[in-house]
Amino acid sequence: MKRVGILGGTFNPPHIGHLICANEAFHALKLDEVRFMPNAIAPHKQHREDATTFNRIQMLEMMIKPYPYFKIEKIEIERGGVSYTYDTMVELCEREPDVQFYFIIGGDMIDTLETWYNIDELVKLVKFVGFKRPGSTSSNSNYTVQMIEAPEIDLSSTLIRHRLATGGTLKFLLPEGVEAYIRKEGLYGTG
Ligand SMILES: Nc1ncnc2c1ncn2[C@@H]1O[C@H](COP(=O)(O)OP(=O)(O)OP(=O)(O)O)[C@@H](O)[C@H]1O
Numbered sequence: 001m002k003r004v005g006i007l008g009g010t011f012n013p014p015h016i017g018h019l020i021c022a023n024e025a026f027h028a029l030k031l032d033e034v035r036f037m038p039n040a041i042a043p044h045k046q047h048r049e050d051a052t053t054f055n056r057i058q059m060l061e062m063m064i065k066p067y068p069y070f071k072i073e074k075i076e077i078e079r080g081g082v083s084y085t086y087d088t089m090v091e092l093c094e095r096e097p098d099v100q101f102y103f104i105i106g107g108d109m110i111d112t113l114e115t116w117y118n119i120d121e122l123v124k125l126v127k128f129v130g131f132k133r134p135g136s137t138s139s140n141s142n143y144t145v146q147m148i149e150a151p152e153i154d155l156s157s158t159l160i161r162h163r164l165a166t167g168g169t170l171k172f173l174l175p176e177g178v179e180a181y182i183r184k185e186g187l188y189g190t191g
């Protein structure tokens, strides 16, 4: 069976925390590929208008370009509406029955897992893979999450947006080319 990791997210913007998690999962679990999967509308997050879906995809494309084992999964963008992971994984498992999917999440998401839509069915479709994240407990007793030992990084899209708006340094925090793209497009208060 093909082994595919999925890192779902808002990626507003994508940052090196995402890259590190995807790469660590790829190696620890001997995956065939990892797909970054941008959501249309995040189920648990307030929707932000500061970057378009097109912007988020362009930044992801820039981020994965040097790495052939990273891909972009656009199924949620194509479906539109609120991106419930259960709906997505039902569709993906139907499309690709010979794939075992590993759904990669950070500690903050592990903490909320119980509240996910149809979680009791979702856990039958995917194996959850977790990363500790500073500020979260990263523990959830009801559902199995395989934790990966990896360097923890206290970085979020929120911090990046804050730095962009207030003029702080972004060096080493964003993938190659993404800071220049953000400034060119005038995103996150840089315009
Ligand atoms: N530094 C990090 N360490 C571990 N997991 C992370 C990290 N950053 C993001 N993730 C995980 O990646 C997935 C997608 O994250 P998302 O795109 O929402 O970024 P974010 O940094 O959490 O954004 P925001 O600050 O806007 O809430 C989630 O499962 C999240 O937990």
Ligand SMILES: O=C(O)c1ccc[n+]([C@@H]2O[C@H](COP(=O)([O-])O)[C@@H](O)[C@H]2O)c1
Residues within 6 Å of the ligand: 007, 008, 009, 010, 011, 037, 039, 042, 043, 044, 045, 083, 084, 085, 086, 109, 115, 116, 117
């Ligand atoms: O399906 C749900 O109920 C659900 C609730 C919260 C988060 N998720 C998914 O978890 C991933 C990370 O979410 P976020 O909010 O950090 O971008 C992303 O793919 C979301 O669609 C899914």
